[in-house]
Amino acid sequence: MVLKKTKRARHRTSQVILHTVIALLMFMTLYPLFIAVFIGLKSHDAFLHTPWLPTLPLWFTNFKTAFEVVGVYMFNTFIVGIASVLGTLALASLSAYVFSRMRFPGRQLLYFAVIALMMVPGVLTLVPSYMLYNNLGLLNSYWVLIIPNIFGSSVGAIFLFRTYFDGLPESIFEAARIDGCTELRCYFSICLPLSKAILGTQAISQIIGIWNDVVWPSITITDPDMWTISAGLYRQFAGQYSSNTPVQFAGYILASLPLVLLFVFANRYYIEGLTTTGLKL
Amino acid sequence: MSSKLKNDSLLRRIWKGRLAYLLLAPLMIGLLITSYYPPISGLYRSFFDWDVINEPVFVGMDNFVELFSDEVFLNSIPTMFQIAIPRLLISIFVPLIMAELIFAVKSKKMQYAYRVMVLLPIVAPGLVYTLLWQKIYDPQFGLLTTLLQGMNIVPEGTVINWLGNKDLVIFSLIFKGFPWVGGTAVLIYMSGLMNISTEVIESSVLDGCSTLRRIWHIDLPLLIGQIKYFLVFGLIGCIQDYNDQLILTNGGPGYTTYVPSYYMYIKAFTAGRMGYASAVGFVMFIAIFLLTIFIMRKKKGDD
Secondary structure, X not given: OHHHHHHHHHHHHHHHHHHHHHHHHHHXXXXXXXXXXXXXXXXHHHHXXXXXXXXXXXXXXXXXXXXXXXXXXXXXXXXXXHHHHHHHXXXXXXXXXXXXXXXXXXXXXXXXXXXXXXXXXXXXXXXXXXXXXHHOOOOOOOHHHHHHHHHHHHHHHHHXXXXXXXXXXXXXXXXXHHOOOOHHHHHHHHHHHHOXXXXXXXXXXXXXXXXXXXXXXXXXXXXXXXXXXXXXXXXXXXXXXXXXHHHHHHHHHHHHHHHHHHHHHHHHHHHHHHHHHOOOO | OHHHHHHHHHHHXXXXXXXXXXXXXXXXXXXXXXXXXXXHHHHHHOOEEOOOOOOOEEOOOHHHHHHOXXXXXXXXXXXXXXXXXXXXXXXXXXXXXXHHHHHOXXXXXXXXXXXXXXXXXXXXXXXXXXXXXXXXXXXXXOXXXXXXXXXXXXXXXXXXXOOOOOOOHHHHHHHOOOOOOOOHHHHHHHHHHHOOOHHHHHHHHHOOOOHHHHHHHHHHHHHHHHHHHXXXXXXXXXXXXXXXXXXXXXXXXXXXXXXXXXXXXXXXXXXXXXXXXHHHHHHHHHHXXXXXXXXXXXXXXXX
């Protein structure tokens, strides 16, 4: 009896220590984000005196000032992001369905030709891709951001989707075909509805990628009104407000808000997708 | 006779599969133009003097000869390993430790809450983190300098040039992002841990197996697939990454933080030497390719 009690007590202490360690690590990880929020709400003077702790009063005008520059970048990122994600989801899910469920000669070969592209490193393609779009006359347009993203993202997405589609029971598709379903109908009415989580995972990671991309937009776009968020922050905004850190940080917060919203609404899908697919080699 | 029959049936099978080919056509055509053509043209143009305006001129091996006699490039290779190897090890093992910590939490509710929290850092663009760390590393007023002064480790008023001192800058680039626990890797490890059946874990407890022993003998072997995944793709990613050079150091002070990919970027988009930059890309591609094969081989040997 006594023994049991001490064991339980020891058990509880170990859990308390565990929670403390995790909480501490979380705090250190998230502290930069807190910093960004409270610095973004400081006046310039307050920042000069106490840069690293929260101060009052809150200075919301920073956000207004920042939005006048950052708003355009956000709009551009929305356009590029929505077009790229929809394009990739349509193209990759249909292609993955074909690879997973249809039988035709050369299926493995074609699939390999797609997947092999995962092994082509970005350093090899950056310069010649730039020259390709330069020769096509697509620099300084949304197309130069959207087209490479749709096809580039499709490679990984097809791998992800096919692995998932292969796991769906063949008997459902069999039954539907016997009932006279065409392949396209099977894809639209059976495969897609069963795959919402994995499509969501792809959409989120792709949007994060577009949000984070610095190099490609900043070399292919020279018109400041067309930059996406990271390129704009890097090429223009950070320099323009280099002497006014609070406005700079307000801009960073604004840049993150759409991803925060996305996270709030879709983290379930994302976590589910990440934990069920189990990436490994 | 039989071969003719076989041929016939292959043609017929191709004809029967016409819908599949039709559905794959947009993908394949798009990939040919946007994903196959550029790397091939890059390999080809690395033998040319190629810029944005003039016609390309064939120069044979000149680009490669120049590349391997340029000290900035040669020195950038060890720098890359100095930065990439610690980063890679951190990115593999720190999330693993975090996943084990969260996995050890008994309350399912708290466990889920931690899983959500650990993902939170991805809500800010990576660039924003880098720019935040730029402030944290400010020599005079930065958070790190302030903290060290507050804890009396360095005297009041000390200026520490985290990114401008050539003895410190490599350390600063590796330390950036401390404590490195946030992100998707933790969740991917956790999904692996959750696949371990509770029976196995319970019986290991009954047999008096300590948690550390369980991690070593049960968890690690079962997570080896995930670890290899992060190793291969992490290494390929680390070798090519130059965002910190672009945003924080400009390759400096001097050339101390130049890595091959940043060298390529500068040659292409500052100097406008597309052919020469393609040659850098070619060399890096070969290196990455050989390294990947080496790891994959080794992996097979281990199995």
